[in-house]
Amino acid sequence: MRDKVSFKKGDNVLVISGDDKGKKGKIVDIFPDKRQAIIEGVNFLRKHNKPTQKVPQGGIVKKEGPLHISNIKLICNKCNQATAIKRERTKEGKRVRVCKKCGEIIDKV
Ligand SMILES: [Zn+2]
Known part of the structure; x- marks a missing residue:
């Protein structure tokens, strides 16, 4: 039997390994096929944006990147x-x- 992903959107989780170890957050998106989840406020990736008319200097946008679900644990309510x-x-x-x-x-x- 395939191991099922035990997390759902809206779950509160704790990061148990990696750079963000110890951080807590809410799952805002989950990708069961890839076994990854995006957690609010965790694993920020910097994305460089090209200059646009609105933002002529371009900029760095911080965006949460996906974490593998083996790195997170559910926090019981x-x-x-x-x-x-x-x-x-x-x-x-x-x-x-x-x-x-x-x-x-x-x-x-
Ligand atoms: Zn409990």
Whole structure:
């Protein structure tokens, strides 16, 4: 079975490795096929823009770049810790993500 991407847009995550280790942010975009996510305020890339009529001097734009999901961990809303996730089914048969630390269901049911 293929390992599923356990993150969703809007999740709060902690960066656990790389230059931005220790930073927290919200996932603003996710690319499950590439196993990458863009996290608000994390992994800024500098992009040099060519001069335009509006900005004749050109400029450097900072933009969040994607991070591989192996570099991030979900922060549980309940216990506020970076945690691993397990997948469970509710009694109603709905698939939810559950915090391995406190056992709380992360997804709204
Ligand atoms: Zn928890």
